[in-house]
Amino acid sequence: MVEQTLLPAQHEQLLVRTVPEMVDAIYRLAVRGAPAIGVAAAFGVLLGIQDQADLERNAFLNHTNAVCDELATARPTAVNLFWALNRMRTRMERDAAANADVADLIAGLFEEAHGIYDSDRATCRRMGEIGAELILDGQSLLTHCNAGALATAGMGTALAPMYVAAEQGKTIHVFADETRPLLQGARITAWELMQANIDVTLITDSTAARVMQEGKVDAVFVGSDRIAANGDVCNKIGTYGVALSAKAHDIPFYVVAPLSTIDPTLADGSLIPIEERPETEITEGFGRRTAPDGVATYTPAFDVTPAGLVTGLITEVGLLEAPNAESIRDALARGAQETA
Secondary structure, rough: OOOOOOOOOOOOOOOOOOHHHHHHHHHHOOOOOHHHHHHHHHHHHHHOEEEEEEOOOOHHHHHHHHHHHOOOOOOOOOHHHHHHHHHHHHHHHHHHHOOOOOHHHHHHHHHHHHHHHHHHHHHHHHHHHHHHHHOOOOOOEEOOOOHHHHHHOOOOOHHHHHHHHOOOOOOOOEEEEEOOOOOOHHHHHHHHHHHHEEEEEEEOOOHHHHHHHHOOOOOOEEEEEEEOOOOOOEEEOHHHHHHHHHHEEEOEEEOOHHHHHOOOOOHHHHHHOEEEEEHHHHHHHHHHOOOOOOOOOOOOOOEEOHHHHEEEEEOOOOEEEEOOOHHHHHHHHHHHHHHH
């Protein structure tokens, strides 16, 4: 994988060989972005089982479940992590019910993990095509955090419509919020868009409202780490403020996320577990002390944007305008039919 903590100064590959190494990579954001975390978790299962062919069948089943449990501890908010692990468990249980031996169980898990990878790539492309229809030639867009190729196995979520729009010959400009405190927007989104030759301007998080006030933003596109059944959207901290500013200035606010990011077990966003990061991420940003010793801190990694602020949710089965419980339920049903 790309070691994302080193971007943009260094572009290095990270070779992960063990389950603990995968847990560490996900926790410290070497790999990040909800879809990419899901794919990484599925591949993490493979790391834990690929050399276990000599185990007795029941021992193998118990071992694989333990591997999934270990990977599930990596981060609490991104639902794709648990979605992917559930897919791996379900595949194993289905094959086990059909009396598959250990070799066949391993083969089935390899097939499932690669299916998750391939599906994510196709889903990103489809969301990009749907989202690009909302982008007009000459428009200026704003995004928060990073939801591009490095956050997925494909071309991204929130950035996918921008990439497809550029492919279509549309001239666009993008404001990229720096995204405090780990600067995913500055380090990764700006870098990605520059690599794609898309015109990008880096701004501080607190500048987003200003450029909207100046009439410089036509639409906002963001990704998501978990979406509740009613359409409330959890994304990187600061997204809620961007949504409020967009609403105040009558600017469309779009969320681009696969159906796997929707958690139908949570009625609304207040039930989404919000990860808190180490205080050093805001007191010692990138290794340099920037706050007084002993100062109290509050470090949520995510916030929740109410569904009422979302103009549209772009998924692989289409655009859900003003998403709500009914439209999300219908979208999940369509998705299930298409994959049946």
